[in-house]
Amino acid sequence: MHQNRYSQKKQSRKARSKWGTVIARYSKDGEIVAWQVRYPHPTESGKRVQRQFKPWQELEARKWLEEEKYLVDLQHKGILTWTHPTLRKREAMQEDDKTKRDKVKFCDYVNWWEKNYRLPNGEDVAGGTRRNLHVDIGHFMPFFENLLLTEITPMIIKEWYDAPHCEGPWAFRRSCMRLKAVLESATKAGLDGSASLLQFNPFIFHIPPAPRSSRIDIPPVTPHELRILAESMPTYTRLSVFFSTLAGGLRCGELCGLQIRDIDLDKQTLHVRHSVNRGKTDRGTVQYGKTKTESSVRNVHIPDAIMPMLRQHLCDYCDISTPDSPVFVPKRSKIMSQTTLERQFAKARIKANRPDLTFQGLRASHATLLMLQGGTLREVMNELGHVSEKVAVRYYQLTVAEHQSHIVDTLARDFIFESSR
Incomplete structure (x- = not known):
């Protein structure tokens, strides 16, 4: 074993060149584990440049040394500025990355x-x-x-x-x-x-x-129109138009997402916690999901006038013994879909002669009617679950021509009365 290692080291010395060296590195068992290549640093005296190769890469190691010698010779002749192999490799990788980036479709x-x-x-x-x-x-x-x-x-x-x-x-x-x-x-x-x-x-x-949003020019629903809308809806979803117009301005998805546990009859409170969707691809079965925004999660008051209708609805159509059962129970599935409810509403609005109305229109009507009754902007935003005053004013406060004329008449009358005193 000692003779073999001596002969290998002797061969390794023969591998040394006048300019650089290719040195074999051995394990304790006498097997070559790497080839180490060294040569004098061409610009910093006393330092060396080195690189290590795998055991099977002796030819690559010697070839690399010859290529380095050629670059160093060019440096000495003033033809090319030599750079360290590590820097050259980094620059080559960056250039390769740039080439790949430039080819991205x-x-x-x-x-x-x-x-x-x-x-x-x-x-x-x-x-x-x-x-x-x-x-x-x-x-x-x-x-x-x-x-x-x-x-x-x-x-x-x-x-x-x-x-x-x-x-x-x-x-x-x-x-x-x-x-x-x-x-x-x-x-x-x-x-x-x-x-x-x-x-x-x-x-x-x-x-x-x-x-300009077309919703801005849509007048709010009137009591007569709301009655026709309700009468034209199927009995098991009739309550939805009252919730959307008079209790919280619920969106269509929020109506479909209502569960028995969301209704507190004693406190006359409606907890809006969910909406419905069809999963990440929007093509699956209807399921409960998050509301449109975090601020959409809210508690709204159920008006006294709606309580009798709500109690009757729960008695006729709902399983009040099961907290997670839906408030609006569909005929053929477990959860009411927005498509079904919107399709029912589309037929009802034609009968009410309000083809411009949607559930979003009922929601806007709720906001406007609250303001006409003296509600503040903050109260309206809380009721609808909004955090942006700009959105609330732009899209959810419709103009009522009769009311606007009335307040203008009142303003003029008061001013003229005061000026004549």
């Missing part, structure tokens, strides 16, 4: 972005939201999908931006917001430390302003 990046889209708190979005996200992306994807991500410039975006958009102003506005968000995401470094795919966001244009 826009459609592939958008698909990745859509798949990983999350709420600001990191939670996954609801199925309906993800479906809307996909629709918004579909408005701009055909124009850009054959381009590389790095090929998208402000000029190309302007061509799309200025083109006709048959999807309508609301959809165009949303698609602009999505496109800007996608490109902004590409300017951020990856969580793994990888460099950004874009140096800057090429979407430099203004997001189109929100168009």
